[in-house]
Structure formats: structure tokens, C-alpha cells
Amino acid sequence: MGRLSGVPMRLAAEYLMRESVRIIGGGLAGSEAAWQLAERGHDVVVHEMRPIRPTPAHKTDRLAELVCSNTFKSTETTNAHGLLKAEMRVLGSLILEAADAARVPGGTALTVDREHFSRAVHERLTAHPHIRVVRDEVTALPDVGVVATGPLTSDALAAAIAAALGVESLAFYDAIAPIVAGDSVDEAVTFRASRYGKETMPNAALVTGTPRDHGDDGAYLNCPMSREQYEAFLDALVAADQARAHEFDAIPYFEGCMPIEEMARRGRDTLRFGPMKPVGLEDPRTGRRAYAVVQLRMEDRGGRMWNLVGFQTRLRYPEQQRVFRMIPGLENAEFLRYGSIHRNSYINSPATLSAHLAVRDRPTTLFAGQLTGVEGYTESSATGLLAGINLARLLDGEDVTLPPPTTMIGALYRYLREADPRYFQPMNANFGLLDELPTPVRDKRVKREQLAARALADLKTWADTTGIPTTRHAEDHAHAR
Numbered sequence: 498m499g500r501l502s503g504v505p506m507r508l509a510a511e512y513l514m515r516e517s518v519r520i521i522g523g524g525l526a527g528s529e530a531a532w533q534l535a536e537r538g539h540d541v542v543v544h545e546m547r548p549i550r551p552t553p554a555h556k557t558d559r560l561a562e563l564v565c566s567n568t569f570k571s572t573e574t575t576n577a578h579g580l581l582k583a584e585m586r587v588l589g590s591l592i593l594e595a596a597d598a599a600r601v602p603g604g605t606a607l608t609v610d611r612e613h614f615s616r617a618v619h620e621r622l623t624a625h626p627h628i629r630v631v632r633d634e635v636t637a638l639p640d641v642g643v644v645a646t647g648p649l650t651s652d653a654l655a656a657a658i659a660a661a662l663g664v665e666s667l668a669f670y671d672a673i674a675p676i677v678a679g680d681s682v683d684e685a686v687t688f689r690a691s692r693y694g695k696e697t698m699p700n701a702a703l704v705t706g707t708p709r710d711h712g713d714d715g716a717y718l719n720c721p722m723s724r725e726q727y728e729a730f731l732d733a734l735v736a737a738d739q740a741r742a743h744e745f746d747a748i749p750y751f752e753g754c755m756p757i758e759e760m761a762r763r764g765r766d767t768l769r770f771g772p773m774k775p776v777g778l779e780d781p782r783t784g785r786r787a788y789a790v791v792q793l794r795m796e797d798r799g800g801r802m803w804n805l806v807g808f809q810t811r812l813r814y815p816e817q818q819r820v821f822r823m824i825p826g827l828e829n830a831e832f833l834r835y836g837s838i839h840r841n842s843y844i845n846s847p848a849t850l851s852a853h854l855a856v857r858d859r860p861t862t863l864f865a866g867q868l869t870g871v872e873g874y875t876e877s878s879a880t881g882l883l884a885g886i887n888l889a890r891l892l893d894g895e896d897v898t899l900p901p902p903t904t905m906i907g908a909l910y911r912y913l914r915e916a917d918p919r920y921f922q923p924m925n926a927n928f929g930l931l932d933e934l935p936t937p938v939r940d941k942r943v944k945r946e947q948l949a950a951r952a953l954a955d956l957k958t959w960a961d962t963t964g965i966p967t968t969r970h971a972e973d974h975a976h977a978r
């Protein structure tokens with residue numbers, strides 16, 4: 498389960514051992530990757546450019562600095578972040594060990610004393626006999642190593658990445674639209690259609706065996722609005738609270754990254770001629786065109802995640818929930834990912850990287866962390882963990898391996914390799930990424946309990962069959978939740 502084919506697997510260990518293993522970036526992902534490699538007996542050099550070259554967000558010279566909030570989010574496995582953490586504990590995550598040791602009261606969230614946390618990671622790494630930390634800015638990709646330079650990758654290295662993967666492969670900001678769960682959209686209100694009935698992918702709407710098997714009636718889910726609904730929505734949108742942006746996040750808006758609320762401020766009809774235009778979208782039930790339409794685009798082949806097309810936004814999360822639930826059909830929408838606009842360097846992974854997130858013809862040049870298109874502390878650390886495991890396996894002459902997509906880590910990796918490269922945007926852990934249960938479960942909590950139980954069981958089976966050690970303490974911890 499979860500083994501990969503098509504990657505040059507049996508790399509000669511003797512050849513690889515001549516190179517030193519280099520981790521570029523001593524943030525969350527880089528620290529975790531370095532630890533996993535060192536614990537497997539490989540000598541590692543961690544290159545961290547701070548304090549010689551600071552970033553606009555980091556304040557210290559410590560490894561694994563948390564740049565903003567001090568929480569790793571939920572610890573409950575019925576929450577997607579909690580499940581991801583439970584999986585990481587099973588695989589022996591250093592980041593979570595340090596977070597547990599630095600924990601402060603935060604309800605069900607794993608909230609930490611940030612000083613204590615990064616000091617703990619820093620000390621564990623610098624004291625490790627197989628790890629050396631070098632303070633320098635790296636400007637070229639390593640032959641054998643993990644690039645984990647994060648959302649604020651230095652310009653010189655970004656240029657090297659673009660040169661290796663193609664200029665189109667690297668984005669310097671994200672303009673993220675929210676994603677809602679398919680089973681939370683009211684299909685009595687929405688209708689399926691592609692604009693003017695045009696669809697270039699044969700049977701695009703037909704996703705066999707999923708709850709959303711709609712034949713050939715169009716790929717998009719459309720939320721039709723009357724004039725009154727549109728006017729009320731517009732009023733709420735322009736009055737809603739925006740998140741405060743960091744100074745360096747002051748992105749000059751242009752086509753493609755204009756927040757929806759900013760577009761709305763430009764005129765009462767701007768959205769009706771932009772992302773909410775109704776032309777070519779007659780409602781098949783009435784044969785009429787609505788006053789405005791919000792289109793939802795499928796994010797995954799299973800139709801579990803739907804993206805609000807053109808709705809990139811800087812509204813605060815509770816405001817997104819309040820205002821976007823005014824859209825007909827989304828009254829009870831479950832938000833799997835909220836919208837945001839940040840300065841954020843990330844690679845179009847599905848277009849350019851291999852399944853284990855390496856340069857396609859250089860399997861020992863891996864990427865990890867936010868740079869690969871995951872979003873958040875825990876997600877970034879998780880990819881560092883798997884990059885460390887897989888690079889160690891390659892160096893030991895073994896195949897790379899990934900957990901199955903029934904696990905949260907495996908499902909995140911699937912997103913990074915299978916998402917549509919044309920619309921690729923960073924992703925956080927969420928239950929919409931996971932394969933459906935074999936039998937549908939209506940109760941949301943029970944469904945999540947079953948998804949989590951399956952994920953942890955499948956992760957353990959995968960680890961056992963691929964010879965990846967798991968931690969007894971971690972398993973106990975995971976099962977106790």
C-alpha cells in the first residue's frame with residue numbers, strides 16, 4: 498500500500514553517500530526533515546540564512562521559529578489538524594514532541610510557549626551528533642537534500658528554483674478562494690452547468706461511484722441569486738471586517754488576485770460582470786438566467802471539495818463564514834479551507850514535482866514545507882517528516898513510499914500530485930481530502946470518528962509493511978484520543 502512506481506528507486510547508496518545531505522532552511526519542515534534523517538544515521542548539514550539574512554517575518558535566529566500564532570490547532574482526531582498530528586506522532590515527529598513539552602493551556606488546541614518551543618527544537622538539533630547547523634544563504638538546489646525555505650524563500654534561491662522547474666512553477670503570493678464541503682451544499686437550490694454548456698473534459702461531471710454522479714449536465718455547481726439576494730450580499734461583503742495584513746503582505750492587486758470585497762467596492766455591478774456573471778448559465782429547472790451566479794468548481798475527483806470561483810478574499814474567517822453563507826445553497830456550508838491573500842512562495846507541485854515532492858529527474862532533491870503548497874505549521878512539519886523519511890530510504894537504497902490517501906498525510910500528498918495545475922492553490926489539512934468511507938455515514942461526528950480510526954489503522958499498516966518504525970508512546974497517545 499502506498500508504494501510508488503515510476504521513480505528511479507534503487508539508487509546506488511555508495512554513490513549517494515559521497516554527497517552530504519543538505520537541508521536548506523531551518524524552519525519547521527527543515528528541522529523535522531533533518532531530525533528524521535539524523536535519527537536514521539545520516540550526517541546532515543542544516544543551512545539557515547538567519548541571522549545573516551533576515552526574513553520580513555522572523556524575529557530570532559532560532560531554528561523552528563513560529564512566525565505568527567502560537568498554536569498548532571486542535572488535538573482531537575475528529576478535527577483534521579488533530580488527525581494529522583496523531584499520524585505525525587505515530588511516525589515520531591520531533592516538532593510535536595517539542596510542542597508537547599512547550600504546551601500552555603489552550604483548550605483542545607496544542608498551544609505552545611513559542612520561546613520554549615523553538616529553543617527545544619534548536620537544542621535537540623544542535624546537540625545531535627549527526628547534525629551540523631551552518632548559517633548561510635543557499636542560492637542553488639542541493640543534489641542530495643531537502644529544500645524547505647518556506648513562504649519567504651530568499652530571492653536568489655527562488656530564482657534557482659524557477660530556473661530548475663520553470664518560471665511558471667513558482668508563485669510569490671497566494672490568492673486563495675474558500676473551499677466548502679460538497680455534502681454541505683444544498684443541491685435543491687444549486688444547479689449543475691458549465692457556462693454556455695461548454696466543457697473540454699469529456700464526462701467532466703461524471704465522477705463514477707461518488708455521491709455526485711450527475712452525468713453530463715455540467716461541471717460546475719451554480720448558486721443562483723435574485724436581485725434582492727445580490728444587493729443584500731453586496732452590502733454585507735463591503736461592510737465585512739478584513740484581516741489585518743503584515744506590512745510586507747501589501748501585495749499590489751492585479752487581475753487574478755483582487756480580493757472579492759475589493760472588486761465589490763468598485764461598483765455595484767462589478768461582480769455581476771466579473772466572477773458572479775450569470776451569462777451562459779441558464780437554470781435548467783426554469784430555463785431562465787439568474788441576476789447573478791456564484792460558481793463552485795470541483796477541487797477533487799471525488800467531488801468532496803468545491804472552490805468558490807474568483808472569491809479570493811482577505812475577510813476574517815468568521816466574516817467569510819457569515820457573509821458567504823448568504824449565498825443561496827451555501828446557508829449550511831462547511832468551510833474546509835478559508836480564503837486568504839498572502840505573500841507566499843510556493844511551487845506548483847502537481848505540475849512540476851514527483852509524487853514524493855522531488856525534482857522529477859533528480860529524486861534526491863526534495864522539497865518540503867509551505868514551499869510545496871501546503872498551508873500551516875502542522876502541514877509544513879508533516880511534509881518535512883515524510884521528506885526526511887524518504888530521503889533516508891533513498892540513501893539506504895530503498896524505495897520511496899507514501900502513506901495511502903485514507904490518511905491525512907497521504908491525502909495531502911495526493912492533493913499535491915493530483916490537483917489541477919491550472920488552479921493550484923495551497924491547501925491545509927481537511928476531511929474533504931480523504932477517500933470516502935465504503936458506506937456513507939450521515940452523522941458528521943460519527944463519520945469523522947470512523948475516518949480517523951481508519952486513517953490511524955491504515956497508517957500503522959503502511960508503516961509496518963514498509964518497515965518504518967512507529968513510536969509506542971505515539972500510538973498510545975493516538976489511540977487514547
Ligand SMILES: Cc1cc2nc3c(=O)[nH]c(=O)nc-3n(C[C@H](O)[C@H](O)[C@H](O)COP(=O)(O)OP(=O)(O)OC[C@H]3O[C@@H](n4cnc5c(N)ncnc54)[C@H](O)[C@@H]3O)c2cc1C
Binds near residue numbers: 524554743868
Ligand atoms: C507572516 C506569516 C504568518 C504566518 N502565520 C501562520 C500561523 O499563524 N499559523 C500557521 O499555521 N501558519 C502560518 N504561516 C505559514 C507559516 O509560514 C508556515 O506554516 C510555516 O512556518 C512554514 O514552515 P516552513 O518550514 O515551510 O517555513 P519556515 O518556517 O518559514 O522556514 C523556512 C526557513 O528557511 C530559511 N530560508 C529562506 N531562504 C533561505 C535560503 N536561501 N537559504 C537558507 N535559509 C533560507 C528562513 O530563514 C526560514 O527559517 C504564516 C506565514 C507568514 C509568512
